[in-house]
Amino acid sequence: MPKLEIRPFSDEHLEDAARLLADRHRRHRAVEQLLPARFESPADALQEVTSAWQVDGASGVTAFRDDKPVGFLIGSPRDASIWGTNRWVDYAGHAAEEAEDIRDLYASAAARWVEEGADNHYVLAPAFDPAVVEAWFRVGFGQQQGHGVREVAGGARQTPAEGIEIRKPTPDDVDRLIDVDLALPRHQRESPVFSRRPVPTEQESRDEWARTFAAGDEELFIGCVGGIPVAVFSLVDASRSSYFQGLARPEHSCYLAYAATLPDFRGSGVGVALTDVSFAWAAEAGYVSMGTDWRITNLLASRFWPRRGFRMTFLRLYRHIP
Helix, strand or coil, X not given: CCCCEEEECCHHHHHHHHHHHHHHHXXXXXXXXXXXXXXXXXXXXXXXXXXXXXXXXXXXXXXXXXXXXXXXXXXXXXXXXXXXXXXXXXXXXXXXXXXXXXXXHHHHHHHHHHHCCCCEEEEEEECCCHHHHHHHHCCCCEEEEEEEEEECCCCCCCCCCCCEEEECCCHHHXXXXXXHHXXXXXXXXXXXXXXXXXXXXXXXHHHHHHHXXXXXXXXXXXXXECCEEXXXXXXXXXXXXXXXXHHHCCCCEEEEEEEEECHHXXXXXXXXXXXXXXXXXXXXXXXXXEEEXXXXXXXXXHHHHHHCCCEEEEEEEEEECC
């Protein structure tokens, strides 16, 4: 096989990168047809690659064999107060004809990133291709977050267990909902997730509920046991989710943005009942599919959502350079 040559990414590589990305997306859609068909077109894929390349601080590399582009990788920084000093390879940030070449692309790009002080690296990798995921594993990455989709119609609707009531919340519920709201970030701080994101204070939660009720742009459902709120789901149009854009977002899709249950009521059936109601609402609202995301290291979530029919589309992979 001819030797691989790595060159810095530049504007002249955009069209070739779009061709490679469109081919990757075509193979992805052969596995998951809910993904948007338009990005099988290099012209539409070009918009995504160009957007990734035009992010402030973006840098990348292109791989060649016999002067033919065979792979590319683009990374850019996000908010350091959330992600640390970082570089992100987004949905449209990489594609290669040979999965093994991803390791060489990363080796070249990461040298610059680390020299610039970025020691937290994130990749949104297509989950359909085990060879690609394995290539990222073999340069030190691990699974952090899963992104999944499923149809909202066709699921078997179950009757909630006795004593479970599903309804919309009101401002009068806020005092009870604060502990529910904080249950997820508290859980994420524990083993084996070990999230370093600070848990909001009770006042911050109260203020967020006030803003949510004032805005009225989320579809909220709460699960009650004995009349007391013990779980909450929030759904939004998919366009509002920063996680669910571009190649990852199906047409006519909504997003399950938040789901939390008090620890004592996990496994009680209230989460299943809320999921069923959420699917029914989405179908009635004209949505075809729903997306959500979960921490792979959150043992409860990483089992619950696939059991509810969500199929993994992308994996957020992570590597920290000590």
